[in-house]
Amino acid sequence: MSLPLPPELISEIIYFLIFSAPPRSTAPENLGCSTKPSWLTLNALSLTSRTYRALALEAWFHTLCIESPEDLEFVRCCWPEVGARWTKHLHCIQTYSSYLSIWDLSGFLHLSSIRLDFSPIITPSFYSRLGTSFILPFFNFSSSVEHLDLHGLSWPSPGVLQNIPRTPGLEHLKTLKMKQDTVWCGLCGGSCRVRFNDRPTGLVYEGGYGLPIDYARALAPLEYLEEVVIIVPNRGFGSTTLGHAPTTPDPGPKRNSNPNLWAGECDKCMKTKYENDAFRRKWLDRKRGVDTFTGDRLTSWLKLQSSPGMWLYAWQRGLTTKRPKSIGPSSLRTISSSSGGAGGSGTPAWLTSLFRVSTSWKTAPQMVSNTIESDGRRQSPPQSSSDGRGGELLRSSFMEIAHSLTQGLHWFDQSKNPIYANNPFISRALPKLITPPRTASSVKKHICKIEGLSGAESSSLFESLSSRSATAESSKLVLKEDSGLGLSKDDPIVLVVGVEDVKNRQVIATQLVGLPKALPFEPHYGNFQRTIIDLVLLIAIQSITASTTAKKVMKAEGLVNQNIQLFEDMDREVPMNDNDAHISFQTHVYPGHDGDHPITVVCGQQIRGEVKEVRNTNQMDPSFSKQIRGGTLWNPDKKIQADWLPFQRREIMYTDGVKTMGYISGRTAPYSGYIAINSAGRKGFVSEDMKLRARAQVLDIFISFILGGCQERYGHLANYKSIHVGIIGVSGTTSSFPAIEHLDIFSVRNLAARLLLFDREGADSVIAPPRKLQVWG
Structure with missing residues (x-):
């Protein structure tokens, strides 16, 4: 059997698909256009398995395109990993708003680049007020952003640029890119369009030139800035050229084509002020050495393409990591226009990979201590876990358990579950398998159960080998903290039991002597937790309490009339009740959002036996294993429909899946259906038209909710939410959802709560196998 591909290789394949696929938009650099491809590129792969879906979503959200701060909060609520682990590049769009949105970046822990598309309807007077606002519209940076891309600045004044160094979180900026319709003229102090009469070729500056003087002053506090990219169109129909100088003739083919070191001067200033040759030379000397980025190893690039529809690129590159101190000799060389295109020999290698996403990143895990708020609720943990689920990175602490007997001298008995090949006296147990509240009594019961000891009531528990007194039965034990009990094999938790209990345990062990040894088998590695289930809640949001949640769990697990x-x-001591506040599954942090701290359901031994008996009754005939649900309440007429099966609405029945024909007395037309068994164990005929069509019902509710028709057609579901339908699906498919292509602003709320089902005697007697559940109100 061939081994599955490792997740790292699958991740590289997914990233290759994203970067090699064409973008959704034909002009991704325009305002409001994303550089991401269509979701259909990854849709088929995401439906393959749960692991592949997680890898596809991680790669898809590597670049997040969002239109409003409200959508940003919504996405982080649905997918907490977006800000905590996945997103490295954020694209903020506000193209059709007359006000500037404020973006909270507190949840993005690994953000490295930002692209901001300004609204084209914002007036220049607004930018004048923005110039005095001291910061850009971002706050609460959780990481150092190295690349900033500003699109659509209709008034790119130095006052707007000086907000960049003032914004906390942009101090380590390395690349600044601005795509705008105008350029700043340092002579007249205004924003103007570029209008050259000729079509200048590409130029390369050396010596730290190329930026307008006012821009250089505004960006001077950025010590780590290496590149500045300015993109503006050349409108043409001007009266000047790149080498315009009224006192000298236009340069020929062998002359310097840019003697004035053009840095954004408008056509009007070049035509009027350059007539004074003394002024022109003084201005040129100032651009060469005053108030600009300086340095002997600093290179400044300028590329001009003035044909209609083409763009002007101007950027500056620093080859040193320190801020330059002095200016070196300037030189100028001209390159041919053929080498200035993308991929040509004259194009810097870093330009083609300026915004290319690196797929080899690794994040070092961080150990974070648990904190509890004043009301007893756990604070929202930093999303820096490396286990693939986000949430707090908790140490998988195990309880090292040593069994001892006290008879004059200490004698340690061997464990039934040793964890070391050379030490059969040390065992361990997962803290999450101990029934809450975690007191000394519950810990003793769990240890005795996994070790085959029956004297839990007469045994004594010691917190460590050095403890002189046994722990009280009601004492709460801290088992999951970094400084909890049983973290070291040198200082384990000690359980002291009686001699009779050990003798009984040894008798059970000797009964296995003489049985043939098990055949060796090839190990298969996997992570499987059979007590974890995902509960998808479709209940009224206004009435989610402890009792309603408990009823949904009882319905999903088949618990009938039980408390x-x-x-x-799992760390709580007091169970939830309806006197507490209503449970909200729409917040960023809600009960059960973290797999390490799921909602815990505790039931008794008697409940487990009754449920098993009911389930065995429903599955008496092994051939009747296919489930169907009743579409409506059905009570057949005993006279003319004697062999028809009665059932309730949404009642689960079992059938063999073989279609047959049913008849009504006095009628000749047959009815297609199945022979099924209801919950009472009665067998009869069920018409195919009367069973609930799960996929059509779910899709109909989902589409009706989007179109606003839920109140008319499904009045009883008017307050319900359609959850996980587009991701998990009842029928196992997600083929016809119009919003799945725009997954970064997908409008399906994820209210999944992870539930861990226990009983009072321990986790080994859990009644439910792992599966996905769909619970209806």
């Missing part, structure tokens, strides 16, 4: 207890997480 169960819900704990907000």
Whole structure:
């Protein structure tokens, strides 16, 4: 059997698909256009498995394109990993708003570049007010941004640029890119369009030139700035050229084509002020050495393409990591226009990879201590986990358990679950398998159960080998903190039991002597937790309480008329009740959002036995294994429909999947359907028209909710939310969702809560196998 591909290779394949596919828009550099491809590029791969879906979403959200701060909060609520682990490049769009949106970046822990598309309807007077606002419209940076891309600045004044160094989080900026319709003229102090009469070729500056003087002053505090890219169109129909000088003839083919070191001067200033040759030379000397970025190894690039529809590129590159101190000798060389194109020999290698995403990044995990707020709720942990689920990076602490007997001298008995090949006396247990509340009594019961000891009530528990007194039965034990009990094999938790309990345990072990040894098998590695289930809630948002959540769990797990207890997480001592505040699954942090701290459901031993009996009754005939649901309440007429099966609305029935024909007395037309068994164990005929069509029902509710028709057609579901339909699906497919292509602003709310089902005697007697559940109100 061939081994599966490693996730690292699958991730590289997914990234290759994204970067090699063409973007959705034909002009991705225009305002409001994304550089990302269509979601259809990854749609088929994302439906392959849960692992591939997680890798596809991680690669897809590597670049996040968002239109408003409200959508940003919504996406982070649906996918907490977006800000915590996935997103490295953020594209903020506000193309059709008359006000400037404020973006909160507190949730993005690994953000490296930002692209901001300004609204074209914002007036220049607004930018004059922005010039005095001291910062850009971003706050709460959680990481150092190295690349900033500003598109659509209709008034690119130095006052706007000076906000960049003032914005906290942009101090380590390395690349600044600005795509705008005008350029700043340092002579007249205004923003103007570029109008050259000729079509200048590409130029390369050396010596730290190329930026307008006012821009250089505004960006001078950025010590790590290496490149500045300015993109403006050449409108043409001007009266000047790149080498315009009224006192000298236009340069010929062998002369310097840019003697004035053009840096954004408008056509009017070059025509009027350059007539004074003394002024022109003084201005040129100032551009060569005053108030600009300086340095012996600093190179400044300028590329001009003035044909209609082409763009002007001007950028500056620093080859040193320190801020330059002095200016070196300037030189100028001209390159041919053929080498200035993309991929030509004259194009710097860094330009083609300026915004290319690196797929070899690795994030070092961070150890974070747990904090509890004053109301007892756990604070929102930093999303820096390396386990693929986000959330707090908790150490998988195990309890090292040593069993000892006290008979004059200490004698340690061997464990049934040793973890070391050379030491059979040390065992361990996962803290999450201990039934809450985690007191000494519950810990003793769990240890005795996994070790085959029956004297849990008469045993004593010691917190360590050095403890002189046993721990009280009601004492709460801290098992998941960094400084909890049982973290070291040199200082384990000690359980002291009686001699009779050990003898009984040894008798059970000797009964296995004489049985043939098990055949060696090839190990298969995997991570499987059979007690974890995902519950998709479709209940009224206004009435989510502990009792309603408990009812949904009972319905999903088949618990009939039983009292169960819900704990907000596995470390709680007091169960949840309806007197507490209503449970909200729409916030960023909600009960069960973290797999390491799921909602805990506790039930008794008697409940487990009853449920098993009911399930065995429903599955008496192994051939009747296919489930169907009743589409409506159906009570057949006993006289003319004696062999028809009665059932309730949404009642689960079991059938063999073989279609047959049913008849009504007095009628000749047959009815297509199945022979099924209802919850009462009665067998009969169920018409195909009367069973619930799960996929059509879910899709109909989902589409009706989008179109606003949910109140008319599904009045009882008017307050419900369609959850996970576009990702998981009841029927296992997600083929016809119009919003799936725009997954970065996907409008399906994820209210999935992870639930861990326990009983009072321990986790080994859990009644439910792992599966995906769809719970209806």
